Amino acid sequence: MASQDAAPKLYAAQEPIFPKRVKGPFRNFKWALMIFTLGIYYITPWIRWDRGPSLPDQAVLVDLANRRFFFFWIEIWPHEFYFVAGLLIMAGLGLFLFTSALGRVWCGYACPQTVWTDLFYTVERWIEGDRNARLRLWKQKWDFRKWRLRVTKWIVWLLIAVATGGAWVFYFADAPTLLGDLLTGQAAFVAYATVGILTATTFIFGGFAREQICIYACPWPRIQAAMMDEHTITVAYRDWRGEPRGKGKKRREMAEAAIESSRLAGPTIRGTEPGATSAPEVEAPGDCIDCMACVNVCPMGIDIRDGQQMECITCALCIDACDEIMDKVGKPRGLIDYLALTDEANERAGNTKVPVMRHILRPRTLIYTALWAAVGVGLIVALFIRSEIDLTVAQVRNPQFVTLSDGAVRNTYDIRIRNMTAADATFRIGLTSDDVLRVDLEGSQDLMVEVPADETLLQRVYVIARPEDAASSRERTDFRFWVEEFDTEERAYNDTTFFGRGQP
């Protein structure tokens, strides 16, 4: 680690990484999660949901042109955007919760960058072979075989990338129609541009940039580090059990030296005898046989035995790899394991391992869970009590009032009636006030208006106070506008103010 004579290089080339195939419970869990998450992503836009003739029948649809979001039986209008805000708050609290309890579990299992990179590695392994074969291929000259394997791999990657970019746009339009349009060249330019950009990012990020995105481009490693504490479980190496590491001949020599050393130190080597001060000068080799299995399977190209590091996405593949080796050499599993920082001191002191649930269940995570659940319950309640009709009133204040030829005072209001049902509806407009006020609608003889299904109607409404009524001379009179659906008699209302002359 001494300073170098030559000037240091300012830029480093990307270190190629060839993760080895691994088997084990964490790998199996990751396979299941990959199928689950990719399944949700690719299949969701194709689920149909019957909403009647005037609404789209796609279960999940972000209809930007008409400003609607459809999610199965739920339809969100722009004025209900607080649902989205609530979901974002839940996502934030969920991140706090998972990170404080389980560390960077999002990075290791669920992040799209991880999932797609994992998929791309699987394809690479399937076409070019496992770690050693890929290493050889990487070092060898560009002959026909190398070109054939590389081009095959790139084509499969590209197909996955196109499917990924393609699936994204299906969330924003009717999927079957859009697929037909895309294939026949009829779709909008923005659809092709979106597919193109997402294809490029998937292909480059999943195939080439890979761990560089996590290390250099992503803010999560920095942010999540701030949310972890000494009880957060994360992937770690039991160096108190594994060190000093060694393998083969070196390991045998270490063992022999340790035996020799302990023989010289006499019977007090284990410190069991009171007053013993001498310890063996040479430690016996630890459980780590330095086989590099943990390093070889790492998709980030790091050595977990160096301790916690920013590059580690906690995918736990090194746990699977090490456990397999420990089984082979007849040592207990868990040399690399999910551990909390407090476990080190605890286990060095000779205590048994604290169960994972003891680490997870602590006030901090329970508070996060409670907050998260409270927001969730609030949103569900809001969802069930929301009305299918809605009324907003905007008073026209230029001018505040108009004097009519008989001396009456008239105020004008722009009211918007939202019919969020799937059927056309007729509404009666009225007002409730202690004062005598009359309602008139622009362009209509009566007080009824028709609002088509899933639409908003803007109606100019006049409220008139006759000269002999108090509201015409009073400065302001509060009253309530209401609309009533003709058939269901469902009501919505809005409180507002009537401006009079302000003088007798």
Next chain:
Amino acid sequence: MTDQPQHPEEQVLQEGDPDTTGHSWDGIKEFNNPLPRWWLWCFYLTIIWGVAYTVLYPAWPGISGATAGVLGYSTRAEVAEEIERFEALNADLRTQLTEVELANVTRQEAPELYNFALQAGAATFTTWCSQCHGEGAAGVQAAGYPNLLDDDWLWGGSLEDIQMTIAHGIRNEDDPDARWSEMTAFEGILSDEEIAQVVNYAMALSDVDGDGANAANHAYDTTLASAGENVFLDNCAACHGDAGDGDRFLGAPNLTDAIWLYGGSAEAVEETVRHSRFGVMPAWSGRLSEAEVNATALYVHSLGGGE
């Protein structure tokens, strides 16, 4: 394990620490964490992008303008193109507006055309009419610009009347079809006493509740007012009518209602009687298209006073 440092300024590097650059200031050493090379490529790419951009698009300022860019792009042209696109989209509605009977353009019968007319009319009104009539169409009483929201009309409040007024204007000399009338200035024709009598009579005309003040709440002299009846009938009734309820054919205001074009105070009414008023409105048929005039008529009609 490493020995404890002899001097505090000597930093001890741990296993797994990155290399240092060899730089050391007061014992503080700098870790060697080189930037990834692709980051450098991205930087070069942005430079290439930047140069290409200034070649393709308007960029470098000169004395009398900027380089045009080889793509010939301009924001002004883009806006013009966009306007043209929307004009083309609306061309059909515009044609309909010139052919249709205006009274048939209602929300019930022609919702799309009605909606278009109101939006287009509002835009035209804001651009050309709001200078006098105000953004909210409430007029300016001090200057005699009529309030278009109320139910009192000098020349009629039907769609045809409003359309006619907008197209040809009032008392302007540019359009032979402009609505025209002229009130006599009575200074010198009537004596001061007669003027005072007729002013009070005119104010009393709108005192519907008989409280000695007109509908705009300005008090008048009842003695002078009753003396003014004959003066009114002799000099004013020809246009304003025996009852004083005006004549729309002549644009003579109704004096019995609560609305005063120039205000209902004794001073304002006396000013009108002595020196007359001569409100002028330009004709818009030359400046606005027929469709725009019709759209504006529909808009004004929809503001609350339309008949």
